[in-house]
Amino acid sequence: MAWSSMANRMLGVAVRTFSEPSVHWLTDGVEPGVGLPQAVFDSAHVEIDPETQAPVSSTTPVLGVRLSDLPNEPTPRDRVRVRGQLYRINDVQPDGVAGALIVLKKV
Numbered sequence: 001m002a003w004s005s006m007a008n009r010m011l012g013v014a015v016r017t018f019s020e021p022s023v024h025w026l027t028d029g030v031e032p033g034v035g036l037p038q039a040v041f042d043s044a045h046v047e048i049d050p051e052t053q054a055p056v057s058s059t060t061p062v063l064g065v066r067l068s069d070l071p072n073e074p075t076p077r078d079r080v081r082v083r084g085q086l087y088r089i090n091d092v093q094p095d096g097v098a099g100a101l102i103v104l105k106k107v
Contacts, residue, residue: 007097023063026079027072029088033081034071040064041082061087063102067094074102 020041026033043061048054063080072078074092080102081087087104094100 004097020082024081025071026081026086028075028077029079033079036065036069038066038069039082043083061104061106063087063104064099065102066099068098074100079107080104 020039023036023039023041024033025036041061041063044059061082063082067073074089076089078089079086080089086107088107089102090105091103092100093103
């Protein structure tokens with residue numbers, strides 16, 4: 001089995017375990033969007049400065065996903081609805097294999 005296949009399977013286990021119910025992906029911001037089968041939402045992700053190890057932000061919401069679960073490649077025009085709140089995509093940080101951390105901003 002190839003490394004990328006193994007990484008995708010392992011990421012799938014983690015995402016299924018911690019998945020948030022009722023996350024909707026709105027391509028180009030168009031309602032009602034499609035439900036994501038698996039996505040991990042964190043409303044208070046802490047980013048650390050790699051040089052100083054100091055917290056940079058303590059309230060950045062993020063969505064962890066397997067890229068194969070998304071209906072399209074993420075763009076700034078897309079929106080995500082989680083827990084009734086609408087977010088826009090502020091940044092996409094691919095993990096280099098199968099997933100991404102999507103940094104969100106409230107709309």
